[in-house]
Amino acid sequence: MxxxxxxxxxxxxxxxxxxxxxxxxxxxxxxxxxxxxxxxxxxxxxxxxxxxxxxxxxxxxxxxNGIASALRRSRTDTVGMVVPSIANPFFTALVESVEHALQAAGLQLFLCSSRSDPALEAQRLRSLVARQVDGIVISPAHGTASADAVAWAAGQLPLVQVDRYVGGMSSDWVGVDDDAALRLVLEHLAGRGARSAVFVSSTMTNSSTELRVAGFTTHAARLGIAVPDVLLGDYSIDWGREATGRLLAAGDLPDAVVCADDLIALGVLQTCAEAGVVVPRDVLVTGFDDIPYSALSNPPLTTVHQPQDQIAVEAVRLLSAALEDPTGIPARHALTPSLVVRASTSR
Amino acid sequence: MxxxxxxxxxxxxxxxxxxxxxxxxxxxxxxxxxxxxxxxxxxxxxxxxxxxxxxxxxxxxxxxNGIASALRRSRTDTVGMVVPSIANPFFTALVESVEHALQAAGLQLFLCSSRSDPALEAQRLRSLVARQVDGIVISPAHGTASADAVAWAAGQLPLVQVDRYVGGMSSDWVGVDDDAALRLVLEHLAGRGARSAVFVSSTMTNSSTELRVAGFTTHAARLGIAVPDVLLGDYSIDWGREATGRLLAAGDLPDAVVCADDLIALGVLQTCAEAGVVVPRDVLVTGFDDIPYSALSNPPLTTVHQPQDQIAVEAVRLLSAALEDPTGIPARHALTPSLVVRASTSR
DNA sequence: CACAACGAGGCAATCGATTACATGGATGGT
DNA sequence: ACCATCCATGTAATCGATTGCCTCGTTGTG
The missing domain is CATH 1.10.260.40 (lambda repressor-like DNA-binding domains)
Structure with missing residues (x-):
């Protein structure tokens, strides 16, 4: 009523x-x-x-009138967040966690998507700075192309990077230990008897992508797993499909397909199913992020779980600290990931 | 560099x-x-x-200083959007479409989640009004409990409701024709030979939910499909699982399980698979929204496709019109849905 | 040549809330 | 009974950009 x-x-x-x-x-x-x-x-x-x-x-x-109030107090009680995509469940989960953590601190979230475009991202950052947000949480689109804009913004106000970070500057960062994550994945695959594996990832344009490729390569070498190929595209279901198409066209499959995120892995699984390739009998498949849908695929996906709640809480903590004392020393927190084993690599 | x-x-x-x-x-x-x-x-x-x-x-x-500028011009070039959840892919898709449409109009999006909680939603609305956003796009959490806050906000500035609407007030609204959607679903199921169907939905608390239940009931009756049960919970995978558990425990399954959204349907499919119930042989299952993951489930889900791009474009058009001329007459646009047939109801 | 018309640019008011400082009344201590 | 405090409240400056109005100089016209 x-x-x-x-x-x-x-x-x-x-x-x-x-x-x-x-x-x-x-x-x-x-x-x-x-x-x-x-x-x-x-x-x-x-x-x-x-x-x-x-x-x-x-x-x-x-x-x-919050605007008038903000002008006088030079504080908006708002933090801006910029993510490469709001369609990617990993980022939406992260956004939700961050919003939750901010609420406890009495702050509002202003959300922007960069659509993985550094130019658009720079525009968003300018806009956030102009709007006088109190701080920024960003997952940069690109490791180098985003650097200027991110560094500029970090010079204007407290900023913390999450998940990925840009090179050449120091600011707070919270993410996951990508090397450790790939170690978990490859040791698990080795334990399942895999002797060869390809990595399906995104074109190497940001820190976590690079670290995942590097981790994959080093741990595969260490464990004596052959690496016939590394395929680079983008973080999407479609790219997973396309990459699988190429693998199938190329002839015999590796023992395992390791994917840099769950969306790619879901695409891989779908195309395998269509092609009559049975996972995990014919090939093992792993993802990264542990998005909700990774438990629902056919078969359910073995993946690396990211502690996004922890990432969010820690990011907000760092941001609050920077709000209090803008002169603090930048911190980098690499949280420990865990492996969630499901049917795509077992049975 | x-x-x-x-x-x-x-x-x-x-x-x-x-x-x-x-x-x-x-x-x-x-x-x-x-x-x-x-x-x-x-x-x-x-x-x-x-x-x-x-x-x-x-x-x-x-x-x-955007704040100072906004104060003087009493315009922020920002619109606020409030959705019940940013974890639900349907809403994230909608958000993305709206953001895209706004960009063309030179407007920024300020996104809030109400977490399906009318109290939190009211707080968000107050906050948006205080921040002097130029307009609001909202998908209300609740059909009656949200009414006061939505009506109040609509009194303060241009507001358009999307997908759902609250009762008792007139404002712009854009959504889908829920009755037509359920007609499509039930006629399809009837064509597949279904003689009985249960509806798994959310507790009846908002317009689209109510209209979907109503549509289900009337079209089932018209087509001579028996309705042994209507289960109400919330829009989540977990509720789909639980509802399926109840159906299984209750004894024999209906010919079809019609779900009020895709998340519920994904939960239903998962639990069926676990219980050894083969879809579509043993039971037909349908969803609603056509989220990306509905094509990837096991089996892929037959669902109602929502034209969220159109919804977004239309919503922004209405909002822009209201910005120009706040005295215009409220419009309600029910767009036509379409049915996407996949393996969960065919082969 | 004189005057109107025009265009560029400066002055100062303005948006609405916050807050440093001032004021005045009440209270308390000796 | 007197003076120092203290507390509630008012006055007015302030945050930074925008914009109505005015000035001044230039160009065009009769």
């Missing part, structure tokens, strides 16, 4: 003049300073005045 | 005093008014002055 007040609004259509602190002050018979203090609680006001003001504000439906 | 300027920033650490229009004016030897006009292009300035100002702004790394 709707309250009478709401009904009035609904009928009125779009607003009359917006109600300001001045109006509340006049109605309550006090100064704007007192209204401000009464509503924000910054300084104590006498009970009767508080009552007056609260009532007046409620009567007028006063909701304040 | 990083430019020298960016490197300076990166080394400097967090900003010195922020550079204002005053600094630019002083360096360029003109007034702030001229700087404003030169940079915004609001009024023409002479070529030499323009040159001076542009150079000064660049030298200082001036990026403006």
């Amino acid at each position: 709707m309250s009478p007040a709401a009904q009035r609004w609904a009928r009125t259509g779009v607003a009359v003049a917006r109600v300001t602190i001045r109006d509340v002050a006049d109605l309550a018979g006090v100064s704007t300073a007192t209204v401000s203090r009464a509503l924000s609680g910054a300084k104590p006001v006498s009970p009767p005045v508080l009552e007056q003001v609260t009532r007046a504000a409620a009567d007028l439906g006063y909701s304040g | 990083m430019s020298p300027a960016a490197q300076r920033w990166a080394r400097t650490g967090v900003a010195v005093a922020r550079v204002t229009i005053r600094d630019v004016a002083d360096l360029a030897g003109v007034s702030t008014a001229t700087v404003s006009r030169a940079l915004s292009g609001a009024k023409p300035v002479s070529p030499p002055v323009l040159e001076q100002v542009t150079r000064a702004a660049a030298d200082l790394g001036y990026s403006g």
Whole structure:
């Protein structure tokens, strides 16, 4: 049901003049300073005045002007977040965790997608800085092409990178230990008897992608696993499909296909199924991220679990610290990943 | 690579005093008014002055103060969007489409999640209004509990509802024709020989949910399909699993399980697979939304495709219109859905 | 040549809230 | 009873950009 007040609004259509602190002050018979203090609680006001003001504000439906407030306080209580894609479940999960963590700190989240385009990303960053967000959480689109814009933004306000980071600058970063993750994957595959493996990843354009390729190569070498090929495309289901098509066309499959993220792996699984290649009998497949859908694929996917809640909490902690003391020393936190073994590599 | 300027920033650490229009004016030897006009292009300035100002702004790394600008112009060029969940791929797809459509109009998106909680949703709406966004796009959490807050917000600024709408108020709305969608589903199932079907949905708390249940019931009746049960929970994979568990425990399965969204359907499919129930041989299953993962499940899911791009474009069009002329008459656009037939109801 | 018309650019008010400082009344200590 | 505190409240400056209005110089026209 709707309250009478709401009904009035609904009928009125779009607003009359917006109600300001001045109006509340006049109605309550006090100064704007007192209204401000009464509503924000910054300084104590006498009970009767508080009552007056609260009532007046409620009567007028006063909701304040955050813009004016932000201008004066030079604080927006908002942090901006820039991710390469909001369609990728890993990032949406991360966004959700970050939003949750921010809420506890009384901060709002302003979300932007860079669509993996450094130019668009730079524009988003400029826009966030112009909007005076208090800080920025970013997962950069590109390891080098994003560097200028990220470094510039980091010079304007507190900034923490998550998951990936750009080269050539120092700022806070929180992510996962990619080398350790690939070690887990390859040791598991070796244990399942794999003697050869290809890696399907994205064109090497950012830190985590590079570290995953590097980790794959070194641990494969260490374990005596042959690496017939490394295929680079982008982080998408479609690329997983295409890469699999190429492998099938090329002739005999490796013992394992290691994917740099779950979307790619889901594409791989789908194309294998279509081609009559049985996973894990004919080939082992692994992913990375542990998105919710990786448990639902056919077969369910063995993957590296990213502790995004921890990443988010830690990122917000670092950001809050930087808000308090902007001169602190940048920290880099590589969290420990874990392996989730499912049917795509067992049975 | 990083430019020298960016490197300076990166080394400097967090900003010195922020550079204002005053600094630019002083360096360029003109007034702030001229700087404003030169940079915004609001009024023409002479070529030499323009040159001076542009150079000064660049030298200082001036990026403006969007807050101050917003206060003066009472326009933020930002629209807020509130969705029940950013983990649900349907909403993320919608968000992405809306962001895309807004970009064309030169607007930024401020995204909030209500976590399907009307109280949190009301808080988000207050916050958006306080932040003076130019307009709001919302998919309300609840059909009645959200009504007050949505109506209030609609009274403050242009607002368009998407996908779902709250009862008792008139505002712009864009969504899909739920009745037509359920007609498609049930006629398809009837064609596949189904004589009984249960509906697995969310507790009836918003327009589209209600319309889907209603559509299911009427079309089932019309087609002579028995309805042994309607199970209500929430829009999640887990609820799909639990509902299936109940159906299995209750004894014999209906010919078809119709789900109110794809997440539920994915949960249903998973539990069926675990229980050795073969889809579509033993039971037909359908979803709603056509999220990307519905094509990857085991078996791939027959579902109703929502034209979210169209929904987004239309929503932004309505919003822009309301921005121009806030007194316009609310419009409701029910777009036509289509059925995507996959293996969960065929072979 | 005189005056109108115009264009560039400066001055200062303005948006709405916050807050340093000032004021005045009440309280308390000696 | 007097003076020092203290507390609630008001006054007005302030945040940074935009913009109405005015000035001044230039060009065009009768």
